[in-house]
Amino acid sequence: MRSTQLFCLALSCTLLAALALAAPPPLPVEHLTVERLPARSPHWIYLYDEVFDNEIDARVYLYDGDSNRRLGQINAGFYTSLNLSPDGATTAVAATYFARGTHGARTDVVEFTDNSTLEVTHEIVLPSKRAEAGPGLFNLAYSTDGRFLYAAYLTPAASFGVLDPGAGTVLGEIDTAGCVLVIPSGRYRVSSLCESGRLLTVTLDPQGHEASRAMSEPFFDADSDPVFVQGVPTNSGYLFLSFLGQVHDIDFSAAEPHFAAPWSLLAAGEQGHWRPGAYQVAALHKSLGRLYVPMHEGGEGTHKDGGTEIWVYDFATHQRLARWPMKPQGLSRVIALQVSQDPAPILFVATENGELAVFDALTGRVRHIEKHAAQSPWMLLNP
């Protein structure tokens, strides 16, 4: 802005006042400024647009579900991993860049954006091992106190990096013996999903080095009914849905994960006909205990088909409360969704056609539909 003002003075543009004196008075001259964000709202949503046709230009749009306006943009590079800090103040974006845009020397880097200004504050350059995977919360994840940031690596050998976002440094790398992704809990545990259906949990010391590791019993079968890796935060850990609609509710609050008995999203007559499917497969309002799942009719191989309906559950009783079909709203299939965590919650729904719909999360009433919100809206995050 400083240089703008200097240029304006040189051109006398601040003196370009209205000359005509007849009524109505002419519009006053305007002064070019840079907008500031309003105070953070629980009805903000971070919409990740993967931009599949031009993947080197992925971005995150910040959108306000009350004013129905886009508030700003965070650039997100190629094959992005992203997450918000536990206090919501920072967006961490890990991406790959090339010296010549689309080619040339590779740089993997985590950049930190101040969510009150949408400016990048600092970065951490990573080894060129970052997992370039589908979207989810466990490619890049903060420890629950925000002290560490964990970055999944895959070369295709699996490991993860332990980063210090405050100091801007890489603390080390921990091998995960073929298990993948970084599921954070406590101080300082990182769990990874294994093909055997087990969880590997590595416990770190306060310096970010490995202190111990443990392997759980299997909790799913990757052959008969694999779980989506898009876990959803609960009050005590994360829930994982299976391809066939089982809900695995895992308590991560103790040193070892505890697996509640899985329950099914489906009534008897629905088994084999309906199933969950999307890029982001569920959202949970933690204090109200409402679970939202995009569901569709289809068989094996349809697990990325978007939902034609959203089914709403009481997370405590496992009762289905509602089915909200999308077609009557003029919406295409649901590929990502998120619910605000306040007492008057909004359900944000992103569709295969790039729409962003704002629902009243209690009644299912559509408050607003943004027709062209994104090209590839694969994940929605909120603080």
Add this chain to the structure above:
Amino acid sequence: MRSTQLFCLALSCTLLAALALAAPPPLPVEHLTVERLPARSPHWIYLYDEVFDNEIDARVYLYDGDSNRRLGQINAGFYTSLNLSPDGATTAVAATYFARGTHGARTDVVEFTDNSTLEVTHEIVLPSKRAEAGPGLFNLAYSTDGRFLYAAYLTPAASFGVLDPGAGTVLGEIDTAGCVLVIPSGRYRVSSLCESGRLLTVTLDPQGHEASRAMSEPFFDADSDPVFVQGVPTNSGYLFLSFLGQVHDIDFSAAEPHFAAPWSLLAAGEQGHWRPGAYQVAALHKSLGRLYVPMHEGGEGTHKDGGTEIWVYDFATHQRLARWPMKPQGLSRVIALQVSQDPAPILFVATENGELAVFDALTGRVRHIEKHAAQSPWMLLNP
């Protein structure tokens, strides 16, 4: 490919033969290869896609107007300038890159792609002065013998760089006193368009340094009827169209440009109603002397509206030979076009909706329409 073969051997994939012996025999195993381009054809077209929604990922598609297939892609970065070498063997692409994809340290660079392999062979890093302008042949242009490459600079002070594409070096920079773009002719002249309607012509010595300069008389009036900067090569120089449809045919074969008397694309009753308009505003078959211009009905401010029709002229007699309306072909407005230079010429037409249509340039018959050829097809080049 070497590493692929090594990996395949490790996995025994070359030994994964068909096992079933019953008739018909099973399909044989396949071997992954990288395609080679066929011999160059006059019916190839280089389609520049600016990708306006994601401009850091511009690209050039190589397309064959006989097989109606895309042959390959050349990446083109941000706010691209491009041109082909006089022998057609090389595509020079000048673009801006950022250390972090969308931001960070800026690098302006010309990359040279071997058109027989579509691989980048070498590059020249430029000062960060490259003109980031609309598409056209005169942002980046070879000398007629291919010895020099001229790159227009604009900071917004206007100058140009003289490059040695063979040696991969920048030879120098020449100030153009407010005149813009690099229109090459002879050995070694570079002309620039001035707001006064004149041409500045700088003559270089064989080392690429300025030997002399001359300013022409005005040949157009930037107030009453400016010329499009998208000049079209003729046998002796370039033609320029004006917003109102005057054709300025300029002979660049001598030391000073010679201006033929302008003629109008429009008959008396068409003046003020029809005008040319597009991003690439004309194509000329040089030996047949046929000129193709996208035309539309509209007034001041419509010079970038695409053509609803293509009007065909005999370039020698200035007679209009045909009007080819686009709507009956199911095509949207024409924003770029190019004609092959062979005796059985193809007219390539790119539209506002991203279609690429292949016309018989002699009869106007549509041979093929590629529905989704590009996002922002702003320029078509052929060797």
Add this chain to the structure above:
Amino acid sequence: MMRRFDRLFEHSTRSLAQRTSRRSLLASLGQVLTGAALLPLLPIDRASRAHAASDSPASPESCDYWKYCAIDGFLCSCCGGTSSSCPPGTAASPIFWIGTCHNAADGRDYIVSYNDCCGKSGCSACDCNRNEGEKPIYRPSRNNDLNWCMANANVNYHCTVSVILGVAEK
């Protein structure tokens, strides 16, 4: 997303295009610049500006909005800014091109600067291309094809604003 010219050019204000000749626009600009230097800066009434905008038949999120008569790019109003402010985290270009646009609400022509907002990649919303009085690059102050982020620390292009510089005197 296709850059659709039908979306860009099919707008109601096209008929205004021949309203003023090039020469009178340029003469007007000269007069405004000269005359304005003699006058004290008038206080800016943000409320009246907002009022004027809401009186307009089109909103600042619409390509039809009167101030956009020579714009080319994404409207910052759709990107987290307004018609005259850049979105958070971007930087305004110190250099610009200008247009002369007719405000039907008060019957006046205004000189408008078009500044690009820079430092993030294209906002990809509300693509708008209008060319009243637009000129080729040899008249750069009227050219909307240039990347006007060219003089910024980060030259990437995000979106475009329009800023009223003053009334275009006849």
Add this chain to the structure above:
Amino acid sequence: MMRRFDRLFEHSTRSLAQRTSRRSLLASLGQVLTGAALLPLLPIDRASRAHAASDSPASPESCDYWKYCAIDGFLCSCCGGTSSSCPPGTAASPIFWIGTCHNAADGRDYIVSYNDCCGKSGCSACDCNRNEGEKPIYRPSRNNDLNWCMANANVNYHCTVSVILGVAEK
């Protein structure tokens, strides 16, 4: 361009999805790998391959083509390559995921490798996402979300090919 799931998923071969269970696919792969090592390499009859393709109800430029049952990305056939060759100037990925696809023309199931072609940005044509037997990233050899250019000198993703590795024995 929107990544339209309707385009991606509304294809005629969806009904084949439940043809074979996961366990039998994996068991089959094991058998092929074991059995094939005992056999000499058969000569490759490119003509018969081309013949088979043209007999198919869908062409290799179509997302419905039988070999694409677990593909995710741009079809190299539309980008200057073929169903099993990368476009000029790109590099094939040395690592890959696999699928088991049914060829209706001969009634056989084939093990297919999906390799990415790397070093240029996305070809942006013929986007195709099918997920028969596709698994999450903890089973990487069956995961099509990963960037399989990850081990290349240049990891940018351009398009995807499918390569017949052999018949999937029952």
